[in-house]
Amino acid sequence: MISVKVPASSANLGAGFDCMGVALKLYNIIEVEEIEKGLVITSNPDDPSIAKDENNLVFKAMKTVFDEVGWYPKGLRINLINEIPLTRGLGSSAACISGGIYAANLLCGGKLSEEEMIFLAARMEGHPDNSTPAMIGGLVFAVLEENRVNYIKFVVPNRLKFAVFIPDFQLSTEYARNILPKYIDFKDAVFNVGRAALFASAITTGNYELLPAATQDRLHQPYRKNLIPDFDRIVNLSLEFGAKGAFLSGAGPSIIALIDENYDIFENNVKSALKSLDLKAKWDLMILEADNSGATVFSVQSSSSFKR
Numbered sequence: 001m002i003s004v005k006v007p008a009s010s011a012n013l014g015a016g017f018d019c020m021g022v023a024l025k026l027y028n029i030i031e032v033e034e035i036e037k038g039l040v041i042t043s044n045p046d047d048p049s050i051a052k053d054e055n056n057l058v059f060k061a062m063k064t065v066f067d068e069v070g071w072y073p074k075g076l077r078i079n080l081i082n083e084i085p086l087t088r089g090l091g092s093s094a095a096c097i098s099g100g101i102y103a104a105n106l107l108c109g110g111k112l113s114e115e116e117m118i119f120l121a122a123r124m125e126g127h128p129d130n131s132t133p134a135m136i137g138g139l140v141f142a143v144l145e146e147n148r149v150n151y152i153k154f155v156v157p158n159r160l161k162f163a164v165f166i167p168d169f170q171l172s173t174e175y176a177r178n179i180l181p182k183y184i185d186f187k188d189a190v191f192n193v194g195r196a197a198l199f200a201s202a203i204t205t206g207n208y209e210l211l212p213a214a215t216q217d218r219l220h221q222p223y224r225k226n227l228i229p230d231f232d233r234i235v236n237l238s239l240e241f242g243a244k245g246a247f248l249s250g251a252g253p254s255i256i257a258l259i260d261e262n263y264d265i266f267e268n269n270v271k272s273a274l275k276s277l278d279l280k281a282k283w284d285l286m287i288l289e290a291d292n293s294g295a296t297v298f299s300v301q302s303s304s305s306f307k308r
């Protein structure tokens with residue numbers, strides 16, 4: 001049996017729509033093994049949106065590898081152990097795709113290179129900002145070209161932490177992409193180009209004081225925040241308690257605030273504020289570090305011994 005651990009990811013990071021993302025220390029485990037025939041899929045926890053047939057996203061990702069290399073298992077058993085919350089803007093679909101591709105490549109003898117796996121994953125997801133960090137870890141700047149992904153990975157220091165606000169409602173990425181405008185004002189494009197460049201420089205040089213300005217966005221958040229009750233209140237309370245920028249994680253609905261000091265004070269203050277404010281949804285807070293490894297082989301005696 002092959003067991004793969006694959007991280008959650010947060011895309012966009014403010015101004016970097018479809019081209020910036022970071023892997024986070026929150027994981028799914030994908031266990032796969034060749035069986036005599038058929039397809040058996042189990043999931044823990046389970047969810048009605050997790051297909052148990054050929055429509056399962058992990059299986060579909062594995063099949064792109066089998067099609068690419070021209071090798072097929074006789075049958076396949078897939079067991080999914082899911083820690084990444086579904087449809088919350090934390091890259092659960094990218095984890096399925098990158099993890100499925102990584103596992104399938106191991107199953108067929110490692111015929112694909114890392115570059116090829118990164119490309120297959122980004123092509124399947126449609127954008128490389130979640131799938132690339134899910135595959136290789138770190139904070140990634142990535143552009144999907146016709147037959148490759150051009151990217152740079154930055155290893156994130158533990159000093160920078162990600163305060164992840166996760167609400168008790170879902171927002172599908174497909175829906176949140178469909179509500180975006182077809183055309184944008186030239187001024188808004190200029191606004192984001194400058195900030196994305198500033199973000200890349202600030203994050204890689206450790207100049208975190210620039211991050212509140214560098215994480216501003218006019219390409220997607222102004223439209224999507226209407227789908228997320230209390231978005232502005234959560235962003236503002238994070239900034240008041242010292243966050244170096246706060247923004248929508250991926251297509252939402254989760255929100256991420258960047259923190260580089262006084263982590264416990266931030267967590268306690270925010271948790272009390274979340275309790276006392278009259279918010280429309282229930283929001284959980286997790287303080288996570290970046291994952292700098294991406295998809296890896298995960299050795300386990302049994303799946304119940306899984307620990308982060």
Ligand SMILES: Nc1ncnc2c1ncn2[C@@H]1O[C@H](COP(=O)(O)OP(=O)(O)O)[C@@H](O)[C@H]1O
Nearest residue numbers: 049050057086087088089090091092093172173
């Ligand atoms: N562990 C999983 N196994 C199979 N399918 C999954 C799993 N996790 C997520 N998915 C699929 O991905 C969909 C969520 O994708 P998406 O809307 O892009 O949200 P996210 O922001 O979490 O990536 C789910 O509805 C489900 O179809």
Ligand SMILES: N[C@@H](CCOP(=O)(O)O)C(=O)O
Nearest residue numbers: 011018089090091173250251
């Ligand atoms: N750039 C994409 C990222 C979607 O991420 P997800 O975690 O919400 O699937 C977008 O903003 O649509």
